[in-house]
Amino acid sequence: MRETVHLGCVSCDFMNPEEFMRLCKGWLTSDNFHHVVTLNPEMVMLAEGNGAFREAVQAAEARVPDGAGLVWARWYLRSSYWPLLPSLLTFLWQPVERVTGVDAIMTLGRLCQEQGLSIYLLGATKKQRQKTAARLTSRFAKLSVAMPPERIRDQHPAVLLVAYGAPKQTLWIERQRGHMPSVRIAMGVGGAFAMLSEGLPRAPRLLRALNLEWLWRLYLEPRRWPRIWQATVRFPLLMRRQKKLSL
Numbered sequence: 001m002r003e004t005v006h007l008g009c010v011s012c013d014f015m016n017p018e019e020f021m022r023l024c025k026g027w028l029t030s031d032n033f034h035h036v037v038t039l040n041p042e043m044v045m046l047a048e049g050n051g052a053f054r055e056a057v058q059a060a061e062a063r064v065p066d067g068a069g070l071v072w073a074r075w076y077l078r079s080s081y082w083p084l085l086p087s088l089l090t091f092l093w094q095p096v097e098r099v100t101g102v103d104a105i106m107t108l109g110r111l112c113q114e115q116g117l118s119i120y121l122l123g124a125t126k127k128q129r130q131k132t133a134a135r136l137t138s139r140f141a142k143l144s145v146a147m148p149p150e151r152i153r154d155q156h157p158a159v160l161l162v163a164y165g166a167p168k169q170t171l172w173i174e175r176q177r178g179h180m181p182s183v184r185i186a187m188g189v190g191g192a193f194a195m196l197s198e199g200l201p202r203a204p205r206l207l208r209a210l211n212l213e214w215l216w217r218l219y220l221e222p223r224r225w226p227r228i229w230q231a232t233v234r235f236p237l238l239m240r241r242q243k244k245l246s247l
Contacts, residue, residue, distance in 0.1 A: 009054055025111055036060070038188060044238070071097070072091045076239055084240045105132075123163030127197065132193045163188075214231060
């Protein structure tokens with residue numbers, strides 16, 4: 001069942017991939033705009049110091065757990081006896097159910113094909129958009145995928161996927177409310193186009209099983225270390241502080 005948990009100054013709607021699919025299936029048959037944030041620990045920390053971003057995240061209809069660290073945080077906050085460091089070490093062997101940007105894109109592609117709807121890809125590089133579109137249409141042969149230079153309004157997509165990175169993609173999507181009548185689901189996907197286009201390979205299965213995808217990302221992009229520091233050090237310390245205040 002969907003469960004909303006406050007993490008710092010934002011909340012996360014914990015659900016498994018099947019629940020996410022059912023939620024989106026219902027939204028695609030509605031007449032309303034729905035914003036989905038694929039939340040991770042780095043974004044939680046960003047929201048701590050960025051009021052506009054925090055408001056945009058909270059305005060979304062769903063904030064799904066993309067980062068494994070959020071699943072750890074829910075588990076850690078629930079426990080009355082686990083200290084911080086032992087809980088982090090133990091979590092390496094815990095199964096994690098989350099909604100990654102890549103998996104969410106494939107779910108939406110499947111739903112759009114079933115309902116005869118289209119998807120629009122925005123952001124990242126032209127090559128990454130093209131390869132992502134090719135990946136989607138190879139999996140879902142009847143799916144219609146559009147991207148720049150075609151205009152969003154001219155294509156009337158039901159799903160809009162935005163790869164601008166945080167906080168830009170979240171802020172941009174919130175500003176579009178009421179301006180794109182055909183869009184039922186708009187979702188920020190960060191680096192998902194790069195992964196789907198194989199420009200940024202996914203972590204090996206072992207690292208994914210150990211919830212250490214951040215270590216693979218650091219290996220691929222060492223310049224990201226300040227952002228990874230936020231997610232792997234400052235975020236756990238924030239959760240420890242939140243836990244102490246709740247006791």
